Amino acid sequence: MPARTVLQQADITRALTRISHEILESNRGPDNLVVLGIPTRGVVLAARIAAMLAEISGTAVPSGSLDVTMYRDDLGRNPTRMPSPTEVPPGGIDGKTVVLVDDVLYSGRTIRSALDALGAIGRPSIVRLATLVDRGHRELPIRPDFVGKNLPSSTNERINVHLHEIDGDEFVTIEEIEGGE
Amino acid sequence: MTETILVRAVTLADGTSSDILVRDGRIAELGRAIFASADRLIDGAGLIALPGLVDLHTHLREPGFEQSETIFSGSRAAAIGGFTAVHAMANTSPVADTAGVVEQVMSLGDRHGYVTVRPIGAVTRGLEGQHLSEIGAMANSRAKVRVFSDDGKCVSDALLMRRALEYVKTFGGVIAQHAQEPRLTEGAQMNESTLSGELGLAGWPAVAEEAIIARDVLLAKHVGARLHVCHLSTAGSVEVVRWAKARGIDVTAEVTPHHLLLTEQLAANYDSRYKVNPPLRRDEDVRAVREGLADGTIDIIATDHAPHPVEAKDCEWEAAAFGMVGLESALSVVQASVVDTGLLDWADIARVFSKTPAAIGQLAGYAQGIAVGAPASFTLYDPSVSRVFEATQLRGKGVNSPYLSTTLPGRIMATFHRGYATVLDGELVDAETVAAAARAHDQAGAGRG
Amino acid sequence: MRHLLSTRDLSRDEAIAILDVAEDMADVAHREVRKLPALRGKTVVNLFFEDSTRTRISFEAAAKRLSADVINFSAKGSSVSKGESLKDTAQTLAAIGADAVVIRHGASGAPRVLANSDWIDAAIVNAGDGTHEHPTQALLDAFTIRRRLHGADSRGHDLDGVSVAIVGDILHSRVARSNAWLLTTLGASITFVAPATLLPIGIENWPVEVRYDLDIALAAKPDVVMMLRIQGERMHAAFFPSAREYSRIWGLDDERLAMLAADSIVMHPGPMNRGLEISAAAADSPRSTVREQVANGVSIRMAVLYLTLSGEGGKQ
Numbered sequence: 015m016p017a018r019t020v021l022q023q024a025d026i027t028r029a030l031t032r033i034s035h036e037i038l039e040s041n042r043g044p045d046n047l048v049v050l051g052i053p054t055r056g057v058v059l060a061a062r063i064a065a066m067l068a069e070i071s072g073t074a075v076p077s078g079s080l081d082v083t084m085y086r087d088d089l090g091r092n093p094t095r096m097p098s099p100t101e102v103p104p105g106g107i108d109g110k111t112v113v114l115v116d117d118v119l120y121s122g123r124t125i126r127s128a129l130d131a132l133g134a135i136g137r138p139s140i141v142r143l144a145t146l147v148d149r150g151h152r153e154l155p156i157r158p159d160f161v162g163k164n165l166p167s168s169t170n171e172r173i174n175v176h177l178h179e180i181d182g183d184e185f186v187t188i189e190e191i192e193g194g195e
Numbered sequence: 196m197t198e199t200i201l202v203r204a205v206t207l208a209d210g211t212s213s214d215i216l217v218r219d220g221r222i223a224e225l226g227r228a229i230f231a232s233a234d235r236l237i238d239g240a241g242l243i244a245l246p247g248l249v250d251l252h253t254h255l256r257e258p259g260f261e262q263s264e265t266i267f268s269g270s271r272a273a274a275i276g277g278f279t280a281v282h283a284m285a286n287t288s289p290v291a292d293t294a295g296v297v298e299q300v301m302s303l304g305d306r307h308g309y310v311t312v313r314p315i316g317a318v319t320r321g322l323e324g325q326h327l328s329e330i331g332a333m334a335n336s337r338a339k340v341r342v343f344s345d346d347g348k349c350v351s352d353a354l355l356m357r358r359a360l361e362y363v364k365t366f367g368g369v370i371a372q373h374a375q376e377p378r379l380t381e382g383a384q385m386n387e388s389t390l391s392g393e394l395g396l397a398g399w400p401a402v403a404e405e406a407i408i409a410r411d412v413l414l415a416k417h418v419g420a421r422l423h424v425c426h427l428s429t430a431g432s433v434e435v436v437r438w439a440k441a442r443g444i445d446v447t448a449e450v451t452p453h454h455l456l457l458t459e460q461l462a463a464n465y466d467s468r469y470k471v472n473p474p475l476r477r478d479e480d481v482r483a484v485r486e487g488l489a490d491g492t493i494d495i496i497a498t499d500h501a502p503h504p505v506e507a508k509d510c511e512w513e514a515a516a517f518g519m520v521g522l523e524s525a526l527s528v529v530q531a532s533v534v535d536t537g538l539l540d541w542a543d544i545a546r547v548f549s550k551t552p553a554a555i556g557q558l559a560g561y562a563q564g565i566a567v568g569a570p571a572s573f574t575l576y577d578p579s580v581s582r583v584f585e586a587t588q589l590r591g592k593g594v595n596s597p598y599l600s601t602t603l604p605g606r607i608m609a610t611f612h613r614g615y616a617t618v619l620d621g622e623l624v625d626a627e628t629v630a631a632a633a634r635a636h637d638q639a640g641a642g643r644g
Numbered sequence: 645m646r647h648l649l650s651t652r653d654l655s656r657d658e659a660i661a662i663l664d665v666a667e668d669m670a671d672v673a674h675r676e677v678r679k680l681p682a683l684r685g686k687t688v689v690n691l692f693f694e695d696s697t698r699t700r701i702s703f704e705a706a707a708k709r710l711s712a713d714v715i716n717f718s719a720k721g722s723s724v725s726k727g728e729s730l731k732d733t734a735q736t737l738a739a740i741g742a743d744a745v746v747i748r749h750g751a752s753g754a755p756r757v758l759a760n761s762d763w764i765d766a767a768i769v770n771a772g773d774g775t776h777e778h779p780t781q782a783l784l785d786a787f788t789i790r791r792r793l794h795g796a797d798s799r800g801h802d803l804d805g806v807s808v809a810i811v812g813d814i815l816h817s818r819v820a821r822s823n824a825w826l827l828t829t830l831g832a833s834i835t836f837v838a839p840a841t842l843l844p845i846g847i848e849n850w851p852v853e854v855r856y857d858l859d860i861a862l863a864a865k866p867d868v869v870m871m872l873r874i875q876g877e878r879m880h881a882a883f884f885p886s887a888r889e890y891s892r893i894w895g896l897d898d899e900r901l902a903m904l905a906a907d908s909i910v911m912h913p914g915p916m917n918r919g920l921e922i923s924a925a926a927a928d929s930p931r932s933t934v935r936e937q938v939a940n941g942v943s944i945r946m947a948v949l950y951l952t953l954s955g956e957g958g959k960q
Binding site for chain 3: 384387388389390391392393394395396397398400464465466467506509510511512513514
């Protein structure tokens with residue numbers, strides 16, 4: 015089955031805008047927020063959300079990246095993963111409200127790793143989770159706070175997220191893969 | 196009583212086809228379609244008959260290092276390789292530096308009967324390079340030692356070497372020198388080259404061999420003695436020997452099968468099966484020793500068969516022992532390196548691997564090769580087959596062969612030693628049969644004598 | 645990466661990948677929790693047949709920061725014959741369940757023999773073998789040079805156009821060998837400076853320039869001057885006549901230090917012989933990277949252990 019487009023560029027922008035509004039609403043403003051993206055595409059989404067938060071609220075919101083590679087529970091089960099840099103904004107995360115951003119939420123294991131990784135760099139007062147796509151099939155008790163699109167999927171389907179900054183084009187597709195994931 | 200054997204339609208070293216009739220331990224008749232009754236008939240079609248190979252450089256390890264090899268196991272390795280005589284190096288424990296040791300080695304060889312075992316006597320007592328050993332006693336013993344060598348060690352002291360050359364001359368013998376300047380090769384691990392520098396292995400420079408050979412040929416000339424150079428390995432050594440021969444110096448030289456085929460590049464993975472002394476050299480050295488053998492500068496091929504127990508090689512390169520086993524693979528390696536490349540023909544091989552080494556060792560019975568009246572020591576070789584060489588094809592105790600899992604041409608199908616078979620159908624004849632045949636041969640000889 | 649046996653085997657991209665991972669590892673040193681769980685449950689054995697406290701504690705710190713279990717095995721002085729002991733020791737470590745063996749051995753090639761053997765199925769990391777290679781030292785040197793040149797933006801960079809003079813006992817130096825391969829792979833140009841007695845035969849076939857005269861080499865204003873440790877026993881083996889003469893001709897003294905370009909750096913793998921191959925002023929000057937090299941060593945070794953032990957390539 016060929017890939018089916020589920021979000022166009024405009025849909026992605028709209029979803030991120032909505033997420034940004036929801037973040038401000040739940041946080042009652044921009045104070046104390048830090049947006050951290052999980053590499054690779056989460057970092058791009060985090061930067062966009064931080065920019066939108068600033069635009070909407072008129073206050074700069076720091077963003078950065080949080081690499082979770084070293085904290086994964088599947089390092090021995092896959093080819094060696096190359097880590098990415100972790101970039102914590104200058105103010106740090108202690109006592110802050112950290113919004114973790116990823117492109118696709120699936121088993122929840124990446125977020126579990128991210129919570130461990132976060133613990134190694136500081137102690138936020140609140141941690142929230144934002145994701146562009148929630149495709150279901152959670153294996154851990156993890157639930158997103160902000161979702162761009164709920165996309166029920168089967169385990170033998172793959173979600174492809176393309177973003178301009180990385181891929182040169184922008185869309186989300188779903189396609190069937192042989193033998194399941 | 197001994198067997199009468201008729202080999203039908205075999206190819207002789209000179210390329211002619213002939214039958215060979217063996218009776219009473221000797222070659223009774225040669226020619227086409229011999230009409231005779233025989234106890235054993237062998238189809239020689241496709242096989243080459245070569246005179247029994249004579250190794251001037253074999254380490255049989257007995258007495259003292261029986262975990263590596265014994266005279267029995269080494270004799271069997273020799274027979275399956277087409278040999279009918281080997282010269283056993285002196286670096287045993289005790290060292291072969293007295294009449295007692297050399298006589299023991301010879302008689303053990305005679306009793307097993309696979310090959311003639313000729314002991315080599317040590318040049319210096321205990322191979323220590325200090326005092327001459329009892330060369331006269333060994334020469335006059337039942338073993339009639341004619342080749343003396345401290346092989347494994349070089350007689351590096353120039354005065355001692357001069358005396359040895361002179362003293363051995365007295366008894367009609369020859370010094371076989373292991374040419375290795377000791378100070379230049381302290382801790383040496385492999386050929387000194389760009390590769391040794393990259394691998395961080397201490398180098399064994401060509402000059403350490405060439406300088407000793409140059410000195411020794413000049414000493415031999417000065418005192419009018421014979422000199423034999425063991426396992427020459429470098430292009431420079433070939434040049435020095437060529438220079439010496441051109442000046443009429445009485446020098447002979449040998450090269451090993453492995454130095455005719457293998458190069459130092461094999462050390463690159465630190466696989467200690469390729470650790471040998473002298474070390475494997477460069478491509479250009481391999482070319483030079485092949486050419487030296489072809490033009491007569493190098494007189495003979497000798498195996499330097501050096502068996503070691505597994506643990507001596509199952510370790511890091513620097514801790515590993517020097518040496519390779521070579522008897523079982525020798526003729527195949529020679530075929531691959533100098534026959535199939537067109538440098539030597541089978542008549543040349545008969546000369547450099549039988550007649551001339553026997554002459555240097557003063558071993559009787561090999562001067563005529565396969566000829567009517569000569570002792571029936573010869574081997575039947577199939578050069579047309581190709582085989583993956585495996586440890587199962589080794590018959591000595593050592594498995595330290597550099598050729599394991601490589602493809603080699605040719606196979607020994609039968610070997611006859613003084614008229615009786617030691618190898619038939621490509622496999623060793625059992626020990627009891629061979630020993631009985633050897634006894635029968637000796638009794639018949641005594642009866643005739 | 646299955647093993648790390650030599651820098652000669654590394655491609656440019658592989659080398660840069662190790663240096664980049666080491667950048668990520670270096671960041672951990674500045675965090676509140678200086679520990680990563682990546683190698684939890686893995687066992688790393690430091691198998692040292694030669695004494696080297698510096699290298700051993702560097703690997704030990706690296707393994708511990710990655711949460712691996714560390715066993716230090718000092719095989720020096722074992723009475724068993726050397727050959728038996730490498731095999732026997734390897735089989736013992738295999739039975740214990742070692743996932744990685746960090747080996748320092750006096751025999752060149754011992755790590756490769758171990759890696760090619762069927763004695764043990766662990767990742768093998770060469771921590772210095774005889775006079776052959778010391779790949780993690782060269783990697784940390786490259787890392788140090790890259791950081792001095794590019795600072796926080798080091799990721800992804802090679803060493804294109806960097807000139808490095810390596811001075812001293814090239815013949816016996818595994819550091820010089822590993823650096824020669826790695827730094828040239830990364831685009832640097834190398835000049836070896838030594839008396840002819842301390843250069844290997846065939847050096848003309850190496851991808852390096854060779855000079856006997858240190859002053860001429862320094863006049864070319866190299867970006868990096870790497871001084872090698874000179875060992876006393878070389879003098880007794882007649883590689884050079886006296887420490888004084890060596891120091892005068894090939895030592896980095898204060899005058900030569902003053903000749904260096906303003907932004908050039910001075911490196912030394914340690915331990916230093918102050919006053920012999922390097923003056924105290926040179927060792928302690930701001931150009932000197934000696935202490936950075938030690939710190940960077942931990943990051944590089946973390947990267948190497950992570951890359952050899954994680955993923956399907958690492959032994960399960």
